[in-house]
Amino acid sequence: xxxxxxxxDIAKELNITAATxxxxxxxxxxxxxxxxxxxxxTANKMNYKQNKLALALRSGKSNNVGVIVPRINTNFFAxxxxxxxxxxxxxxxxxxxxxSHEDKTREIExxxxxxxxxxxxxxxxxxxxxxxxxxxxxxxxxxxxxLIFFDRKKEMDNVSSVIIDDYQASYQITRHLxxxxxxxxxFLSGDRTLEIYEDRFRGYQQALTDHNIEINxxxxxxIKSNVVEGRDAVDKLLALENPPNAIYxxxxxxxLGAIQKLKERNIKIPEDxxxxxxxxxxxxxxxxxxxxxxxxxxxxxxxxxxxxFLDKINSxxxxxxxxxxxxxxxxFVRQSSTRIRE
Amino acid sequence: xxxxxxxxDIAKELNITAATxxxxxxxxxxxxxxxxxxxxxTANKMNYKQNKLALALRSGKSNNVGVIVPRINTNFFAxxxxxxxxxxxxxxxxxxxxxSHEDKTREIExxxxxxxxxxxxxxxxxxxxxxxxxxxxxxxxxxxxxLIFFDRKKEMDNVSSVIIDDYQASYQITRHLxxxxxxxxxFLSGDRTLEIYEDRFRGYQQALTDHNIEINxxxxxxIKSNVVEGRDAVDKLLALENPPNAIYxxxxxxxLGAIQKLKERNIKIPEDxxxxxxxxxxxxxxxxxxxxxxxxxxxxxxxxxxxxFLDKINSxxxxxxxxxxxxxxxxFVRQSSTRIRE
DNA sequence: CTGTTAGCGCATTCAA
DNA sequence: TTGAATGCGCTAACAG
Numbered sequence: 104x105x106x107x108x109x110x111x112d113i114a115k116e117l118n119i120t121a122a123t124x125x126x127x128x129x130x131x132x133x134x135x136x137x138x139x140x141x142x143x144x145t146a147n148k149m150n151y152k153q154n155k156l157a158l159a160l161r162s163g164k165s166n167n168v169g170v171i172v173p174r175i176n177t178n179f180f181a182x183x184x185x186x187x188x189x190x191x192x193x194x195x196x197x198x199x200x201x202x203s204h205e206d207k208t209r210e211i212e213x214x215x216x217x218x219x220x221x222x223x224x225x226x227x228x229x230x231x232x233x234x235x236x237x238x239x240x241x242x243x244x245x246x247x248x249x250l251i252f253f254d255r256k257k258e259m260d261n262v263s264s265v266i267i268d269d270y271q272a273s274y275q276i277t278r279h280l281x282x283x284x285x286x287x288x289x290f291l292s293g294d295r296t297l298e299i300y301e302d303r304f305r306g307y308q309q310a311l312t313d314h315n316i317e318i319n320x321x322x323x324x325x326i327k328s329n330v331v332e333g334r335d336a337v338d339k340l341l342a343l344e345n346p347p348n349a350i351y352x353x354x355x356x357x358x359l360g361a362i363q364k365l366k367e368r369n370i371k372i373p374e375d376x377x378x379x380x381x382x383x384x385x386x387x388x389x390x391x392x393x394x395x396x397x398x399x400x401x402x403x404x405x406x407x408x409x410x411x412f413l414d415k416i417n418s419x420x421x422x423x424x425x426x427x428x429x430x431x432x433x434x435f436v437r438q439s440s441t442r443i444r445e
Numbered sequence: 446x447x448x449x450x451x452x453x454d455i456a457k458e459l460n461i462t463a464a465t466x467x468x469x470x471x472x473x474x475x476x477x478x479x480x481x482x483x484x485x486x487t488a489n490k491m492n493y494k495q496n497k498l499a500l501a502l503r504s505g506k507s508n509n510v511g512v513i514v515p516r517i518n519t520n521f522f523a524x525x526x527x528x529x530x531x532x533x534x535x536x537x538x539x540x541x542x543x544x545s546h547e548d549k550t551r552e553i554e555x556x557x558x559x560x561x562x563x564x565x566x567x568x569x570x571x572x573x574x575x576x577x578x579x580x581x582x583x584x585x586x587x588x589x590x591x592l593i594f595f596d597r598k599k600e601m602d603n604v605s606s607v608i609i610d611d612y613q614a615s616y617q618i619t620r621h622l623x624x625x626x627x628x629x630x631x632f633l634s635g636d637r638t639l640e641i642y643e644d645r646f647r648g649y650q651q652a653l654t655d656h657n658i659e660i661n662x663x664x665x666x667x668i669k670s671n672v673v674e675g676r677d678a679v680d681k682l683l684a685l686e687n688p689p690n691a692i693y694x695x696x697x698x699x700x701l702g703a704i705q706k707l708k709e710r711n712i713k714i715p716e717d718x719x720x721x722x723x724x725x726x727x728x729x730x731x732x733x734x735x736x737x738x739x740x741x742x743x744x745x746x747x748x749x750x751x752x753x754f755l756d757k758i759n760s761x762x763x764x765x766x767x768x769x770x771x772x773x774x775x776x777f778v779r780q781s782s783t784r785i786r787e
Numbered sequence: 788c789t790g791t792t793a794g795c796g797c798a799t800t801c802a803a
Numbered sequence: 804t805t806g807a808a809t810g811c812g813c814t815a816a817c818a819g
Contacts, residue, residue, distance in 0.1 A: 156563050159498050175523050176520060181523070198542075199539060218494070219494065220509070220539055359731055386727075386731060389672070392733070
């Protein structure tokens with residue numbers, strides 16, 4: 104009862120050989136219908152379960168896919184993972200999740216662990232790394248294991264990516280703030296060595312330029328994605344001789360912190376100061392003062408990332424090219440940035 | 446370069462046999478220091494990586510541990526997983542995460558998937574099941590795979606659990622609300638077929654009884670853990686002839702929804718109505734009106750759950766007993782229930 | 788201390 | 804259509 108039955112067990116039961124059983128179980132055409140049904144029946148009766156490990160050892164495929172994210176506890180990453188799961192689970196893949204915690208060392212460890220686990224592919228959103236060489240990523244490619252980036256990518260040969268149009272989102276946010284009458288817009292941004300943040304910076308920059316607003320370097324503040332950094336940023340900004348009248352934060356958490364601090368300073372939102380976040384975390388909708396933000400279509404991003412992986416793994420020819428799928432983000436303009444109602 | 450080197454490759458290189466290489470690599474005492482270092486050096490030089498799959502097939506251990514949670518995107522479960530990871534990763538275990546989405550069918554699928562993946566253990570928080578038999582859980586035990594429950598458990602032989610003292614937490618919450626002057630306390634609860642919710646109900650009940658307050662069945666409303674259900678519950682409660690003046694919700698999300706709706710109805714919190722949540726979701730601290738809640742020590746719970754698993758797997762004797770570790774929850778009394786300041 | 792052998796469970800090649 | 808033999812990479816028992 105507690106013993107697992109193998110194809111040998113059912114072969115013995117039927118006085119045939121394991122090879123035949125294997126063929127019957129795998130829809131191999133070279134087998135008679137009668138033995139096939141017989142095998143299937145007894146396999147079922149004996150509660151046979153294929154040993155995936157043996158299969159993996161033999162085929163070199165594990166049917167495991169690794170996912171590496173900076174952290175699991177944001178709505179964005181949790182939802183992307185959900186999307187990946189939903190697309191991959193029906194295909195028989197098991198998803199293994201690792202968190203890098205924005206730490207390069209940990210990220211390399213994650214990769215090693217996943218490679219050890221013989222994953223068939225790695226889907227990842229890279230961490231806030233300093234400008235580093237790609238050795239540890241190239242190891243994946245050399246092993247012929249598909250690597251797909253989502254959201255946070257790095258430019259690499261033969262690697263596909265699924266991202267949103269950060270530039271567009273950023274341009275639209277900045278334009279929106281300008282249209283609301285804000286002419287001094289601060290930019291709280293994650294590490295710009297990551298493409299997403301650089302792209303957002305470019306969108307911000309271009310929108311200002313297009314509206315004849317000069318960039319003020321003092322308004323550009325590097326932050327990490329948490330509440331405290333948003334609070335601290337406001338302190339810095341309000342200490343300026345010429346403080347801003349709007350904040351565009353690339354993190355909802357920092358946007359929240361900023362709003363808290365502005366309120367503590369008795370600055371009225373949105374009348375005196377507008378705030379725009381990024382990521383559409385659930386709490387942005389919950390607040391008494393709802394927070395404007397951008398939805399990054401995480402569920403869709405996950406599903407498409409999974410699909411890109413499946414396409415790669417299932418294509419007969421070895422694809423040596425990488426493609427980039429770009430999703431369109433969607434702005435949710437809420438109270439924290441709405442002065443003018445249409 | 447892209448080929449993986451095996452112990453045979455390095456054996457051939459050194460004109461020894463694979464067994465010797467294996468021994469050298471595994472710190473087997475029966476080997477000379479000289480060959481050991483020689484093997485280690487060349488293994489390193491040839492970039493040898495142990496094939497975990499072969500190891501798993503041979504040893505019957507996969508070094509994978511499965512974690513099943515209702516959902517990944519709440520602070521509580523994400524943090525428990527983080528705790529599990531932190532304890533298990535250093536021991537060489539890889540954590541595979543599955544979401545049951547509170548769905549029984551999905552939960553059974555998860556278990557099958559994990560068993561197929563030959564996990565060495567399953568750590569799970571069970572879903573909101575109707576009173577069901579345990580067949581699908583007993584399959585795990587029969588396979589001799591350690592099963593540990595955390596937070597949401599089911600009474601089973603030979604199965605350990607790590608939980609918080611839900612009864613105590615609930616008693617303290619209810620007592621606190623009474624001390625704040627609330628004498629009509631509604632109870633929004635998850636499915637009481639789950640022990641945690643039944644325990645919380647008992648705590649609520651006992652506190653009322655101890656303070657000579659009669660239970661009002663109309664105040665007890667079953668909910669799911671989301672914002673909308675909290676809003677709807679308030680509608681129901683305020684439609685009563687004798688509406689309550691406090692809500693204790695076993696879900697922070699429902700507590701949030703309740704607060705939203707109460708505000709919309711111009712009911713003052715905490716002056717006219719107190720609200721207490723459960724789970725210490727981050728947003729409870731973020732709100733303009735901060736929400737009283739209970740911290741379930743998720744990180745600690747994860748670490749201990751992992752430790753219980755390690756103890757079980759590493760013990761020489763086959764432990765046929767299950768123990769239950771009970772953690773003490775911590776109340777965070779915030780604005781939503783604070784009338785009296787000390 | 789080291790070599791030989793065998794088997795974990797499976798799928799595939801070669802014969803029949 | 805089926806059987807026999809083989810190997811995926813590793814380690815443990817046994818023998819030397």
